[in-house]
Amino acid sequence: MSAGDSTEHDELRHVVREFLGERSPSSEVRRLMEAGESRDELVWALLAGQLGLTGIAVPEKYGGAGYGPVELGIVLEEMGGALVVAPYFATVALAGQALAASGDEDAMARWLSGIADGSLTATLAVAEESGSWDLAEVAATAEPAGDGWAVTGTKLFVIDGHTADLLLVVAHAPDGPGVFAIEGDTAGTERVRLDSLDLTRPLGAVSLHGARAVRVGAGRDTAAWLSEVRDLILAALAAEQLGGAARCLDMSVEYAKVREQFGRPIGSFQAIKHKCANMLLEVECGRSAVYHAREALAGAQPDGRLAAVLAYTYCSGAFTRAAKECIQIHGGIGYTWEHDAHLYLRRAKSSELLFGQPARQRARLAELAGI
Template identity: 60%
Template sequence: MALTFTEEQEQLRTTLRRFLADKAPSAAVRRAMDSGEGYDPRLWRQMADQLGLHGLALPEAYGGFGGGPVELGIVLEELGRVLLPSPYFATVALAGQALAASNDEAAQARWLPAIADGSTTATLALAEESGSWRVEDVETTATHETVSGTKMFVVDGHTADLILVVARTGTGPGLFAVDGDAPGVTRTRLETLDPTRRLARVDLDGAPARRIGPDGDASAYLRTVLDLVAVALAAEQVGGAQACLDAAVEYAKVRVQFGRPIGSFQAVKHKCADLLVQVEGARSAAYHATTVADEGSSELPVSAALAAACCADAFTHAAKENIQIHGGIGYTWEHDAHLYLKRAKSSEQLFGGPAAHRARLADLVGI
């Protein structure tokens, strides 16, 4: 199992990093997060039209480029480095992967081409008032034609054109497609900790729905989707953690105290060194998980749980240490350090905290 990238994958990273440096500097990120949509629609179109990012990890038969979790991980790592406010994670990592893994050719033909060309945004709805992302905890119910449930908390749910809802049926959990503007759908944007990623409350009252994926109990398929989502988020967290490490090291080089750069002091040196070790460990866990996911290995649940716990911890630790090394300026609104900490904390709890992932990992390996 290789943990290295091909020349084409490295070119993808280089091209995207250059693109984001030009199109998504800090000032642009702040404008987008404060806008009504919560993202820049023009940049969204450029990501699709100029770079083909939306279809990168989707099947060629449905307008994609036939990549997989490794390519998606590269994109998310780079987006995470700049905290880009965008429905990309919800549309591609959540809904796109769910559709691609469904083996439902009719559903894929209907929605994947529009996701690939950027004309449709989408998301996945599972978490309810309990905050759980376990399939067995879902209380939303569905028939073959409608879905009903309250207080579903959905990433980018306020703007998504398509909402894929996990709901209980008489034969077990299943996945259902609901139009974002359909009758019976009420969407409320929520004020959240992280201004760079929007969250909405979605209430469904007999909303028209279409079943996607396997009939009967679809728990196994849905758990696989959630593992793929956890791997995608881990890659994004690695990007954010690396950005925090880079910012901390750069500041330690240029900030002078008592006539010396603060990076020359042992306490700051050790902080940066320890942070490097943790970020590199998280990167290894994330890259391993994307490789396992790409190969369709049975090790995916273990690798996903490990990466989810490790990368969440690393990003939060890196964001905190970045603020500490910056000192007083790191606490100001004008500095971006607080944005990374807010993204780190919100991502840490998005699909269950590190403790939940560790508990799952222990169960999977029989500890």
Template identity: 50%
Template sequence: MTSITQGFALSEEQHDLRRTVRSFLAAKCTEERVREVMAGDSGYDPAVWQQMSDQLALQGLAIPEHFGGLGFSLVELGIVMEEMGRALLPSPFLASVVLAGGALLHSGDESAAQRWLPGIASGRTIATLALTEEAGSWDVDSVTMRAERSGDCWILDGVKNFVLDGHVADMVVVVARTDAGLSLLTVENPTERVNRRTLSTLDPTRRQARLEFTGTPATLVGTDGGAAPTLRRALDDAAAALSAEQVGGAQRCLDMAVEYAKVRRQFGKPIGSFQAIRHRCADMLLDVECARGAAQYALSAAAQNDETLPAAASIAKAYASEAYERAAAANIQIHGGIGFTWEHPAHLYYKRAKSSGHLLGSAGHHRRQLADRTGI
């Protein structure tokens, strides 16, 4: 609790991390390149993905050293996520490193972690977490998919929907029900064992897929029926990390709006001199800073295994989701007609804001979850 209550000032090393990641993304993730990747089949740039690992070791940043990572905390991971959100990077980082990696790390299954985490940390294995089903709910209690034991193996039958980067994953961590309860299972080589279909979604910078399992062999992770606590912790970590990404996107929307307000002129003066525009930018700034504080608290709580994490993660995700959407909408309005056009990047941030707002649960979902967790 000590460092949480002492504030969120970054160390010089953390500032260096931010500068390095921002510089890398400025060179590798230009608007032109984002649009090219959006139009491709995979939805990410394999060369940039590997450079992220080989040059910066980003995929292994928060994975323990004995599993092939660097052993940093979610605070450092949040810095990276914020910069990725700022650049609108299309990549399977959230799916592979945060969701699948987090589930394996918190499962307590040393064998499964040793089997998969080194590959995830090196970027050579792309993994994802398959939790949501037809309704798209991120509530772990909503899972109905079954897993049945067959000798030494487990067999999966059913459908997982809206799976992040499920179309390119080399391994899938599947959430299913057994006779003992909620369980985690891994499916390797899903190309050969799972019918995968890329979905048409609002946000073209983050791909989702529908996965159909038919008699698919799988391997149990952790204890049979003991996945609920693992999943809740992994999802809390992911909500904190995603809120940092949303802050990065919202900050970029604010920066774009302010830059435009300084150069766009009406009635012989910059539109930024008009009170209505100034007030709108001030509201955006307040939103961004409040969201940043909430995200930083949640990331610090996760890094320290603090008991406030469940509440902090829900608060951060709920606030950051709405702040990002408001900032993205205001950015379009300040830009006027050009902000609505395909040629301008403002609409890409708005689509990411809307999509991220529902990812891992909407603001309403997290407020209900917060009420349940605090006994309100």
């Protein structure tokens, strides 16, 4: 595995971190969150146009930078630390990677260029009532309708599902499961924002009533394709979780240096030292897991799937524990609305449940590891 980032990757990380520090500070995150906005238009335009981050994992043929899981992971790690309010994860990590892996030239030519230049937002809708991404639990159906398809069903917990310009919906066709592209304003499509724990990452419910759609990746084995995409998404989300956990550690250490009790900084107390040391250990273990997963997937290594599931499973727990310890170390102020600590705990728990119950991911990990 790679020991760390290259010089070019370090520069990418520095640029993204500097940009987010200037354009997406805590005050801006809170402004967008409390206003119910999905993004700041100027920041999105700069992120897409000036930095080219929306096209980082899009093939050059379609206007992107042609990079992969490694570079996307670096960007998401920084965004996770900043709790960016923008449809980046849904558009680039979910829909963008799904389209790029589809092998469907028509679909890629039609939509990837819009994702690359930031003019199109998109998302992937799989889960329904159970919250699981298991295809066996998908009840939505698709029937041939003229030269297209008509999709019926309800999708829940869809990231940015209420605002995305394009929905990639998983439904069962007569020949098996498939992925169907539906424009957000298509007749027969009803979308609402759900009340959710994480106020910085909105979730939507999408109800489809014979909505006209275009099938994507019809020539591929959908189950195998979506399994491949899920691995890419798990690695991307693990990178974001790592960024959040690392920020919780930084916040805790900085506070422990300046907060005094009994005439001395609380960081000098053994209990606080233990908490920070344990957080550091988990963050660094998570970093090793994430970096190996992204390298394994980028190199199409045999253990890529196992590495992706391991990274996500580990980082889910590490981020949640780091967020809880951050609140604990901050004491009374950590429990208040005005402090950012609770925002990280909300993101941590939401991410941990994004693909269904954590026990399912652990069971899949055990199966892949042959346990």
